[in-house]
Amino acid sequence: MNIGIDVGGSHIGLGIVDNDGKIIFKQEKDYLTQEKDMSDVVMNTINTLINEITARGSIDLKNIENIGIAFPGTVSNGVVVKAENLGIQNLKIADFLTKNFNCNIKLENDAKCAAMAENKYGSLKNYDDALFLIIGTGVGGAAFLNGQLLKPKRYSGFEVGHMVIEKDGIRCNCGRNGCFESYASMKRLKEKIKNEFNLPNSDGKQIREFILNNKENEKLSLILKNYIEYLNIGICNLINILEPEAISIGGSFAHYKEIFLERLEKKMSEKVELYNKENVPKILIAELKNDAGIIGASMI
Ligand SMILES: [Zn+2]
Known part of the structure; x- marks a missing residue:
């Protein structure tokens, strides 16, 4: 089982996904503020979402192989190089989340993530x-x-x-x-x-x-x-x-x-x-x- 996180322009969605690509639990959160540089807002929102699902007992992180993040921007090796629409540059998001949750964190561009899902399970x-x-x-x-x-x-x-x-x-x-x-x-x-x-x-x-x-x-x-x-x-x-x-x-x-x-x-x-x-x-x-x-x- 994996966790998939989709970072958008106005909100973030998190899902627990089984090995057949089925979402077995999903939660979404809107950003509370819109800052020029959304780095802290994005990281705090992801943090809160993961904390909420673990606190509620929806999932034990020990059962999760990977946490994958779909990000709207240029990414490389766990770093958001730039995300123009969120005013973000050089955000080491994988390091930050690994420290907090001791999980395997992976990062990819959001269009590529959606494309992979559509290619395997959807329209393509x-x-x-x-x-x-x-x-x-x-x-x-x-x-x-x-x-x-x-x-x-x-x-x-x-x-x-x-x-x-x-x-x-x-x-x-x-x-x-x-x-x-x-x-x-x-x-x-x-x-x-x-x-x-x-x-x-x-x-x-x-x-x-x-x-x-x-x-x-x-x-x-x-x-x-x-x-x-x-x-x-x-x-x-x-x-x-x-x-x-x-x-x-x-x-x-x-x-x-x-x-x-x-x-x-x-x-x-x-x-x-x-x-x-x-x-x-x-x-x-x-x-x-x-x-x-x-x-x-x-x-x-
Ligand atoms: Zn342009």
């Missing part, structure tokens, strides 16, 4: 050549060729969100202008809708309802059209490089499936961006939803 289990995208606060990715996860030796790699798709475009947290995630993340889309329609306090669910209830609104249609166009550019770039059989999309994008999936498929089929137009991959929505990060973290 029937494909050898596949691309996984996680579209939420940012845009992350992972790819499989011949059934193998592409994994560089040192850093996590595959920072698809920071592929430039617009010269002199919006300034990204990473310092470049015009990054894919500055146009295609759900965070950016939601912010744009909130600003344009004066909905400062709407959450993701309310934004989704707003879109569904205002299909005829011209300003909104233009925002959605632009969003799909940028998403299409980024995805077609990746298809041209990797020629996957299928692409699975997870993250909060999955909740907007009926709003975006058909439009994206249509855009991809009508545009000339695919180099091999006869080889259009299947576009799928991640099946394991919010659990993919936890399950994947438990598999590291």
Whole structure:
């Protein structure tokens, strides 16, 4: 049995996962504060979650082989090198947690974790050549060729969100202008809708309802059209490089499936961006939803 921990932009999920990838216990916690540098908040929240499950008797850590952490950023050898959206740099998270819990702590990029889970148990289990995208606060990715996860030796790699798709475009947290995630993340889309329609306090669910209830609104249609166009550019770039059989999309994008999936498929089929137009991959929505990060973290 392993523990999988999924670190997100606004909360952390922890699950006890059996050897068949099944979550037998799960608990989530929102961050109580949003600091510029979230290092302490993240570590304290993970600490609290582990302490809570042990105190409650849900698990004895002696029965746990590994604690895996899925982190939204660049990771290397148990260290979060950088996580732009959490303002974190050089956080030695494995050392810190090993001291506290005397457990084997492993760390991996969150998109890679979710991809491993989808590849073994979910939407991508029937494909050898596949691309996984996680579209939420940012845009992350992972790819499989011949059934193998592409994994560089040192850093996590595959920072698809920071592929430039617009010269002199919006300034990204990473310092470049015009990054894919500055146009295609759900965070950016939601912010744009909130600003344009004066909905400062709407959450993701309310934004989704707003879109569904205002299909005829011209300003909104233009925002959605632009969003799909940028998403299409980024995805077609990746298809041209990797020629996957299928692409699975997870993250909060999955909740907007009926709003975006058909439009994206249509855009991809009508545009000339695919180099091999006869080889259009299947576009799928991640099946394991919010659990993919936890399950994947438990598999590291
Ligand atoms: Zn960037």
